[in-house]
Amino acid sequence: QAQLVQSGTEVKRPGASVKVSCKASGYSFTDFHITWVRQAPGQGLEWMGWISTYSGGTNYAQKVQGRVSMTTDTSTTTAYMELRSLTSDDTAVYYCARVSGLTQTTYGPVDFWGQGTLVTVSS
Amino acid sequence: IQMTQSPSSLSASIGDRVTITCRASQGILNHLAWYQQKPGKVPQLLIYAASTLQSGVPSRFSGSGFGTDFSLIISSLQPEDVATYYCQKYNTAPPTFGPGTKVEIK
Numbered sequence: 001q002a003q004l005v006q007s008g009t010e011v012k013r014p015g016a017s018v019k020v021s022c023k024a025s026g027y028s029f030t031d032f033h034i035t036w037v038r039q040a041p042g043q044g045l046e047w048m049g050w051i052s053t054y055s056g057g058t059n060y061a062q063k064v065q066g067r068v069s070m071t072t073d074t075s076t077t078t079a080y081m082e083l084r085s086l087t088s089d090d091t092a093v094y095y096c097a098r099v100s101g102l103t104q105t106t107y108g109p110v111d112f113w114g115q116g117t118l119v120t121v122s123s
Numbered sequence: 124i125q126m127t128q129s130p131s132s133l134s135a136s137i138g139d140r141v142t143i144t145c146r147a148s149q150g151i152l153n154h155l156a157w158y159q160q161k162p163g164k165v166p167q168l169l170i171y172a173a174s175t176l177q178s179g180v181p182s183r184f185s186g187s188g189f190g191t192d193f194s195l196i197i198s199s200l201q202p203e204d205v206a207t208y209y210c211q212k213y214n215t216a217p218p219t220f221g222p223g224t225k226v227e228i229k
Binding site for chain 1: 154156158160165166167168171172175177207209211213214215216217218219220221222223
């Protein structure tokens with residue numbers, strides 16, 4: 001059974017950076033892409049970006065382009081999402097999720113999600 | 124491509140048939156998924172390719188649609204279906220989510 005386990009809660013000051021990890025297990029890591037989604041308190045789901053675990057290629061949402069970096073370490077089957085220049089608007093639960101491969105499409109659907117990482121940005 | 128959902132919330136009785144609609148601002152063929160997010164929980168994939176039920180999902184859930192208009196139907200609402208439901212188009216980037224529909228029990 002596929003599993004994604006994320007790093008723990010973070011509290012950051014405005015202007016700081018955060019790096020969230022997502023450890024994958026139970027499947028062949030490089031056979032499935034990883035996507036990152038965030039959810040602000042009481043709000044809906046917002047796609048942040050995508051990374052190919054095979055090639056390292058990325059595609060980021062326009063809203064966070066320039067502030068976000070997504071990487072993977074295939075030796076440890078771990079994906080990372082770093083977000084820089086944090087503001088209070090970045091306060092959210094951040095999810096990594098596996099693109100399922102159920103269809104011949106690159107960006108979805110996603111079938112396994114991490115448990116979420118709460119990032120709070122506050123002075 | 125923008126995704127809209129209606130209604131934004133609904134309240135229905137146990138056993139009721141519930142329909143949630145999702146509309147894409149441009150055609151997306153059948154590249155649409157539905158997710159269920161129960162309060163305080165992680166989203167779960169219910170349906171993909173507009174109408175294919177994900178493994179393990181109860182058969183009271185069904186999906187339909189093609190192009191720009193899609194529906195998620197719960198044939199007989201159960202207490203455990205209290206959740207927010209999101210559609211997502213995934214044919215191209217960005218794979219945008221709809222704003223969600225909150226389903227409650229009357």
